[in-house]
Amino acid sequence: MTPRDPSSRAAPRVSSLAAALAAAFASSAFAQGAHPALQETVVTATRVEQPLSELVSDVSVIERETIEHSGATGVADLLARLPGVELTRNGGIGNSTSLFLRGAETRFTAVYLDGVRLDAQSTGGVMWETIPLAQIDRIEVLRGPAAAVYGSDAVAGVVQLFTRKGEGRATPFVSYGIGSRRTSKTQLGVSGAIGAFDYSVGASYEQSRNFDVRTPNVKHNPDDDYYKNSAANVRLGWQIGERHRLDFTTLENTLDSGYDGFTYDPLRPVDDRNRYHLRASGLTWTAKWTPEYTTRLSVTDSNTRYETVVKNAVPDYVTQTRLRGYLFQNEYRLGAHLFTAALERREDKLYNPALDEWSTTIARERSQDGLALGYGYSAGAHSLQVNLRHDRDSEFGGKTTGSAAYGYEFAKGWRVTASAGTSFRAPTLYQRFSEYGVAGLKPETGRNAELGLRYADAATTASLTLYRNRVRNLIVFDYDATGCDSFFGCYANVGRGEYKGITLAASHSFGDVTLRGSLDLQEPRDKDTGHLLARRARVHGTLGADWRVAGWTLGAELQASGRRWDDAANTRELGGYGLVNLSASTSFARDWTFTARVDNAGDKRYQVARDYATAGRTVYVGLKWQPHW
Template identity: 65%
Template sequence: MNLAPRSHGAGQRRRARALAALPLAIGGLGAAAIVQAQPNLGTAPQLPETVVTATRTEQRLSDAVADISVIDRATIERSGAEGVADVLSKVQGIQIARNGGLGNTTSVYLRGADTRFTAVFIDGVRVDSQATGGAPWEAIPLSQIDRIEIVRGPAAAVYGSDAMGGVIQLFTRKGEGAPAPYVGVGVGNRSTYKAEAGVSGSSGGFDYSLGASRDQSDGFDVRTPNVAHNPDKDGYEQTSGNVRLGLQINPQQRIEGTLLQSYLNSGYDGFVYDPSAPVDDRNKYWLRTAGVNWSSQWTDVWRTKLSVSDSSNRYQTDPDFYRTETTIRDYLFQNEFRFGSHLITADLERREDSLNNAATQFSPELDRERSQNALALGYRFMQGAHTLQLNARRDDDSEFGGKTTGSAAYGYAFTPAWRATVSAGTSFRAPTLYQRFSEYGVAGLQPEEGTNYEAGLRWTPQPSSSLSLTAYHNKVKNLIDFDYSATGCQSFFGCYTNVGRAQYEGVTLAGTHRIGDVSLRGSLDWQDPRDLDTDKLLVQRARVYGTLGADVRVGTWVLGAEVVASGKRYADAANTQVLGGYGLLNFTASTPLSDGLTLLARVDNATDKDYQLVRNYATAGRTLYVGLKWAPKL
């Protein structure tokens, strides 16, 4: 039993860490994993791909030293996925966990690291929980996301706390050019319905993007028959919307504002069940992110960006009442100084977190806050075949004091097609306010700390073909675990302590290739996420997983198939309860019906494979979806 609050109902949420872990064995890239060589079945020339997440400064993807993947909107739409985590599960180095269907506790494991070790942003706005730690993946609406950037490996020297395993940043649509309206509808089995509409564009110096969506499904029974539970279907309904506005005041000055809101109501099955009086247990999520940015090019050398952002993540269960809300306010002042081949960055950042847990019959109200002030410095040098990236950051926390992190990375292109990279970095994760100040908390908890080393080799003989091999070793100490045997705790159940050590190491092989009208993609991950104190594998993370997929153009149709496979995992820390490996077969098909109107069809788990990702929790089985999207070019 885990007493962390983010679970299904007061009782279930207290078991979140014991249940919220599982690898949706993917490792791969799905129709999107490595956009460095994203399959392109069209013929239009592609502009160089740019990213901002690796260092918070814009750079070409091909120049980045970090291990990065990019997922674009076309890939998201072709995936037919219900949630953000389902899209991420097709990217190399990522496994996901979910207690049943969409809207239930979801974890994303980047290179095997716990979900709280990935820093998550939406349009530059940090999203996190000061209850359990980690982003509320189940609450993020995929329909509002236009692009995803994934940085594998610690990035605390850039982003501070949380980025021990990596960074995932999600972007909403940005308006460009003539007005671009769109309307989409879709249906699937289990009475699944989706509807979306929006418009984006730009005029003069003003750009805009607005979108709204509604998703709902009857779902399926998320628990397996061998456990006592309410055998009802655990469906969901989600309503979301976003606005992104920008104004280019002049060539040197730009202001931009973003707003995203989502409400999700989903079913789950609690641990207590009375057949004579069954109840419909519900999760309710409210997610809001908002940000304002002012970018200025003061001289040819000096550029600044001033950002103020705010996020609110509220979770509540009914009728078994539990409520928690995390609010994060962030102030960021970025400076870039460019001198030929040299880029120097200096960032000042202030982060303010607050947590409010409502009182229940089991626990008193918790209302606490904290702040962190930081200075981050960076240096990038690019000349010829050489790329050097150095970063250092100092964070001062209002509760535990200061923490300094650093990283160094070097890339060398020894031929136009071959490039090697090496890097090393330190990282940390500050204890959550719940871990410090709840009835199970210890105010003196220290940050979790990590040290990572990695090396990579990439071969890109042509834009449509690539092959990469990356090896990494990430060691974490001061892991915060719940210790039932600890003494001197407020609760007789025990409390949180810095007692754990873990090691995340592995090798990832990934590639893409195009032969005529056929685009191939695939990846394979070998990893060893291990508890160093017990020498056991971490729960619900497979040692081997991967994907293999192909897309082919036949007339106006683009047909796709992919295999997702995973080795066995363990459901318990003692590695005695085995969850068997599995293989899934998925198909997609899309075609334009007329100007601006596109048909998409998808079959996931075509063989209706019966498998479990979390012990005693069911998976969806065969899933069918057909959608139409109208996006005329005006």
């Protein structure tokens, strides 16, 4: 295929984009129709199951049906369609991916898979490209700091991912799809329950020729950077009488993807490869001692390995993180009151071998012990949530965080909320002990405040959230730093970041049509320089519609983003863009479902990272067989 030039089409201006999306928000907020039930429960806000309608926090939920109809290839691509979320990637699927929640760095979002913490002790934050969307059944996204509940890292929010849970009669499923660039996806699995036991087993394989991930202005290997991904998961449950339950979960994923390095010799072309391996496992015992008192004890373990190689050669870079977690959660309900207390321990290990004369070997570990207390109240028009947590890091000593949130229903369907909280993230072992590291780095600390207004009835939901999150001791890579082992520079606490903005979101159903939209106006800035943070737009949003007609579900969606800067100095501009995605699905025979999707239907040429290409128009069609007993 011919690489795309992002300058070939005009980028939307921020003002016109904001006006268009604001108008779309208004129309979707005040149309007429039906809306899903409002009593859906979530666990992410407080680590305790609560009705979504009672939450003071800003939470979004994505269910399996939405995931399947989305046609998204990766978890990050799906999340980027939510309010307050942006994505940037160095090329195609399987390459380095960052997710900005309310404009904050990837490392400021804590990520869990079936309760298992995922993180990388290299540059920090989850490697989004390692999580297989095919195995995910449900996603909950909490926007806003939650360190007082989860400890280190939850500076901007929390993402909880869940695999399928077995129930009822054994239900197998098989799906297969093909798409542009010789893409193919195969999924199969079975879930169900036998007496006190429930189970879910799934596997998937995906491959694609993909496309050349670099733009033609860069010297590189002009090949198609294909990827292959294979994953499997098992989730088991055992209900022991009425009071006790055991749950076990494990997931494994292997990803091999192409990228083009910074050096290239046409006379000796090479095929640069990323290789990832993720394993996440957890065992949980839940005991309901009385109708009011419940405990949960869990042990979790995750292992993330990343290496770069020239095909069939010895790796030239390797990093491996192992994270072990222990949690003892207590929950006591007394009428409208909810009391929680948790003891938690986290153990991080990083292995990074020296593979050449310029690098150093890292074999380091650390631990954090935390005590978290919480109080919640929900009755009538009032909701209150207060949390306090103290963590003791084996390297940095003690750190206390807290949060308080209040919600008031001042009229039928209308609620106003206010919250404030503190947070922190300890520097990674790589940031401290690699050849670019500084052992004396301090933890990054944050202070957040937000106000919200929400409306919900049987047909419509709408929300407006104002937030400001200030982070001190922001860790950046300082190319001018002296006194470290690398002449390229090293990490340093030199930054102060401020993430502030407004998020509007709405959905409305009338008859067989559902409209939805969101708009984000934000100012993620480096307070020391006044510059906007790299690769984050001041305005972005989505507008979508779904229509059920003659046995079909038809969908159309606009994803739009304003211009942004590729560098911290704000000298290299990335143009804004708008993408149109189309989808259609139908059950054409008993137990059979057909799905079709066209992403970037207008074949828009754009970049989210300078000198890296993005996919043009992409077509995908698939079939799924699943019996409906």
